[in-house]
Amino acid sequence: xxxxxxxxxxxxTRNVSLSFGGLKAVDNxxxxxxxxxxxxxxxxxxxxxxxxxxxITGIYKPTSGRIIFEGRDITGLQPHQVYRMGxxxxxxxxxxxxxxxxxxxxxxxxRGQLGDNPLVAVFMRRRFQRQEMQLVERAxxxxxxxxxxxxxxxxxxxxxxxxxxxxxLGRALMAEPKLLLLDEPAAGVSPILVxxxxxxxxxxxxxxxxxxxxxxxxxxxxxxxxxxxxMMYRGRLYLSGTPAQVLSDxxxxxxxxxxxxxxxxx
Amino acid sequence: xxxxxxFILDGLIVAGYFAILALSLNMEYGYSGLINFGKAAxxxxxxxxxxxxxxxxxxxxxGVVVAMIVAGLGGLLISIPAIRVKSxxxxxxxxxxxxxxxxxxxxxxxxxxxxxxxxxxxxxIDFRNVSYETHLIIQAFIVMTLFTIFALVGWxxxxxxxGRILRAIREDELASSVYGKNNIFAKAVVFxxxxxIAGAAGSFYAQYIGFVSPDLFILAITLQIxxxxxxxxxATIMGSFVGALVVISINRGTRLLKDFLNLxxxxxxxxxxxxxALLIIVVIFKPTGILKEGRVESVRRR
Numbered sequence: 001x002x003x004x005x006x007x008x009x010x011x012x013t014r015n016v017s018l019s020f021g022g023l024k025a026v027d028n029x030x031x032x033x034x035x036x037x038x039x040x041x042x043x044x045x046x047x048x049x050x051x052x053x054x055x056i057t058g059i060y061k062p063t064s065g066r067i068i069f070e071g072r073d074i075t076g077l078q079p080h081q082v083y084r085m086g087x088x089x090x091x092x093x094x095x096x097x098x099x100x101x102x103x104x105x106x107x108x109x110x111r112g113q114l115g116d117n118p119l120v121a122v123f124m125r126r127r128f129q130r131q132e133m134q135l136v137e138r139a140x141x142x143x144x145x146x147x148x149x150x151x152x153x154x155x156x157x158x159x160x161x162x163x164x165x166x167x168x169l170g171r172a173l174m175a176e177p178k179l180l181l182l183d184e185p186a187a188g189v190s191p192i193l194v195x196x197x198x199x200x201x202x203x204x205x206x207x208x209x210x211x212x213x214x215x216x217x218x219x220x221x222x223x224x225x226x227x228x229x230x231m232m233y234r235g236r237l238y239l240s241g242t243p244a245q246v247l248s249d250x251x252x253x254x255x256x257x258x259x260x261x262x263x264x265x266x
Numbered sequence: 267x268x269x270x271x272x273f274i275l276d277g278l279i280v281a282g283y284f285a286i287l288a289l290s291l292n293m294e295y296g297y298s299g300l301i302n303f304g305k306a307a308x309x310x311x312x313x314x315x316x317x318x319x320x321x322x323x324x325x326x327x328x329g330v331v332v333a334m335i336v337a338g339l340g341g342l343l344i345s346i347p348a349i350r351v352k353s354x355x356x357x358x359x360x361x362x363x364x365x366x367x368x369x370x371x372x373x374x375x376x377x378x379x380x381x382x383x384x385x386x387x388x389x390x391i392d393f394r395n396v397s398y399e400t401h402l403i404i405q406a407f408i409v410m411t412l413f414t415i416f417a418l419v420g421w422x423x424x425x426x427x428x429g430r431i432l433r434a435i436r437e438d439e440l441a442s443s444v445y446g447k448n449n450i451f452a453k454a455v456v457f458x459x460x461x462x463i464a465g466a467a468g469s470f471y472a473q474y475i476g477f478v479s480p481d482l483f484i485l486a487i488t489l490q491i492x493x494x495x496x497x498x499x500x501a502t503i504m505g506s507f508v509g510a511l512v513v514i515s516i517n518r519g520t521r522l523l524k525d526f527l528n529l530x531x532x533x534x535x536x537x538x539x540x541x542x543a544l545l546i547i548v549v550i551f552k553p554t555g556i557l558k559e560g561r562v563e564s565v566r567r568r
Contacts, residue, residue: 057444083446095441097434099501104562108430109445115427115564116447118455122422132427132565153561175445 010035010179010211011056011087016065018051025051027235028065033179036209038201040216040226040243044256048235049215050092053181057089058082069179086178090171090185092215094164096156102167103152106139107132109175139174146170146200162189169197173204180204182214186221194218198225223247231255273518275402279474281507281514282409283467288494288506289416290463296500296559297424298456299436301353304344304360305491307367308461310483311337312468314371317384317478326390330469337465342458349453356457364488372480383479387472405474412470413507416463421503423459425563432456433501433562493541497548499555508556516540 009032018026026048033039041049054060056067058079067075069085077085088109097105113135115121115128143149146166151158156167165185172180182201186194202225204210216222222229222243229246231239233255239246246252287305294300315336316329344363348356372381379385390408393401423429431452434442443449472478490513498509520537523529529536548555 059440059444079440079443080446080448083444089444091441095438097437097441099437099559100430100433101561104430107427108434111446113427116431118423118428118452118459121426121428122419125422125426128427129565136565171445 008035009033010070011213012068013052013056014066014068016052016055016062016067018048018055018060019063024235026055026062029232029235029237030065031230031237031240033211033213034228035211036205037227038205038212038214038225040214040222040229041232042216042219042222042229042246043232043238046234047232049232050183051235052232053089053183053213053215056082056181057087083175087181088172088175088177088179089181090165090168090183092183092187094161094168096164096167096171098156101153101155102143102148103136103139105156105167106142106171106174107135109171110135110138111176139170142170142173145173145203147196162193165189166193166197169200173200177210179211179213182212184215184217186216186218194221201225219247271399272402273522275399275406277514277518279402279406279409281510282406282413283471283474284491284494284514285507285510286409286413286416286467286470287464287491288498288510289413289420289503290460290467291491291495292498292500292502292506293420293424293432293456293463294460296495296502296505297429297436298432298453299353300345300349300453300457300460301357302360302457302460303357303485303488304362304364305464306483306485306487307360307364308337308341308464309468309471309487310364310367310371310478310480311340311461312465313472313478313483314378314384314468315465316469317387317472318378320388320473321384321386326388326473329473330390330466333465333469334462335465337468338458338462340465341461342454345457345461346454349450349457361485364483364485368480368483371483378478381480383477383482384472385477387476387478389473389476390470409470409474412466416466417503417507419459423456424503427564428452428455430562430564493545496555497545499557499559501559502555502557505555505557512544512556513541516544 011033014030016026016029017024029052043049051060055062058077058081061076066073069087074082074085113128114131120128140149140152143152146169148163148166148170156164159167169185185197198221201212205212214226226243229241229243230237231246231252239249239252287309291302291305294302312333316333319332320326320329344359345356348359371378391404393404424432431442431447434447435449435452439449494509494513495506497512499505517537520533520540524533
């Protein structure tokens with residue numbers, strides 16, 4: 001538990017559970033995410049990883065348990081309130097705004113926009129326009145960083161699936177998060193774009209002290225880029241440790257093989 | 267055909283207040299994805315509020331202001347429970363609200379005259395003693411001024427960071443809230459404002475035709491506004507005017523047509539046939555409407 005002892009945790013879940021009727025999607029999960037590290041979350045399909053993300057970001061409310069972010073209890077906050085605390089997420093299937101340009105998709109995510117107030121939007125345009133110019137500049141920089149600058153004034157329907165994931169990453173970075181939750185950023189993405197995504201994330205960890213919590217299926221990717229791994233299985237926290245520890249653990253293989261044999265039988 | 271000038275002016279005025287109504291629907295549905303099947307109710311609220319006030323001796327200008335407040339508050343009141351959940355509920359609630367309002371106004375004659383409605387509503391600016399044509403030109407000027415003001419407000423609102431929130435709500439509510447936007451607040455603002463603008467149109471309408479009655483605010487009015495919005499381009503500002511002009515042109519054109527052509531069918535039916543056919547053609551070949559949604563013009567770029 002070296003990583004956890006060294007640094008203060010930024011996010012902590014305490015005995016968090018989520019039930020849908022009789023099904024326990026998340027079952028008594030307690031984990032901690034350390035500041036300025038990349039944490040991985042792995043586990044077979046249906047093991048509750050995305051549900052845990054939905055709990056952290058306020059999309060679902062936990063049936064029981066607490067979620068603590070930077071020492072404050074954020075259990076039961078609305079998604080937009082969770083965002084204000086500094087938590088931003090991406091989605092497994094990109095949920096970008098297809099009727100807005102890439103630039104607008106990014107600027108949308110920026111914090112503290114004066115023009116979000118309808119009165120300012122109509123009567124005090126000068127006030128938000130100055131801020132808007134700066135935000136556009138920053139958005140262009142981020143688009144360059146994720147390699148989408150040539151599409152800045154175009155619409156997301158021109159992008160490939162992998163580029164949409166980069167757009168989601170860019171939008172999330174535009175929000176200047178303290179904690180970034182990424183839901184399978186590498187799934188269905190070409191190897192070149194995968195390394196682009198993870199190099200960007202690593203860069204922001206090293207430069208800006210960003211904390212990242214990543215759901216990822218590809219164990220090779222997890223092994224290369226994460227500092228610590230949690231593994232969930234059937235709603236429970238099953239394993240935790242450094243990438244080397246977890247990936248060489250026999251129980252991990254047995255779970256993945258067991259799941260596969262179930263699929264084979266079906 | 268001696269009275270062609272008043273006929274055309276009247277058409278322009280009707281297109282004008284329908285353009286205002288379609289504009290309010292564009293802000294709600296076109297930009298924000300809020301389905302409002304009760305537009306006629308907010309139109310009616312504005313018309314009745316204004317008519318009741320001005321027939322009791324209050325100035326006509328005050329009628330417009332109060333109409334906007336009453337309709338806006340009405341919009342907020344019925345939308346707040348519905349916008350907390352999925353947009354489908356708003357569609358049902360507005361539809362039911364519109365019918366309820368109409369039936370109450372019709373049957374509770376102590377409120378506003380029941381089926382007879384309210385007569386003798388004075389116009390905002392009266393030029394009838396000069397000549398009827400002058401009066402109509404002034405009315406056309408009033409309605410165009412109103413439309414211009416609301417179109418300007420609508421444009422500024424939708425081409426701003428707030429406008430981006432509206433479009434985001436229409437595209438993906440969850441993503442919008444995860445990125446820190448208070449969707450319920452934004453939806454309440456746009457629905458209240460849309461209802462308020464519809465109220466202003468209602469006030470002008472009552473003052474223009476001089477009376478109100480419940481049968482003027484039937485579901486068909488709402489549907490006509492929807493057709494205008496979809497034809498012109500829902501997520502545009504000027505599309506509301508284009509849509510209203512096209513539908514009213516067909517409406518008035520078919521009425522004129524019967525004087526020139528000996529058609530084997532009622533021109534009133536021809537109007538429905540033409541409007542329906544045009545709607546189908548637009549939806550198939552230009553699904554976004556005659557005008558297309560532009561990008562968010564929050565600042566000048568390049």
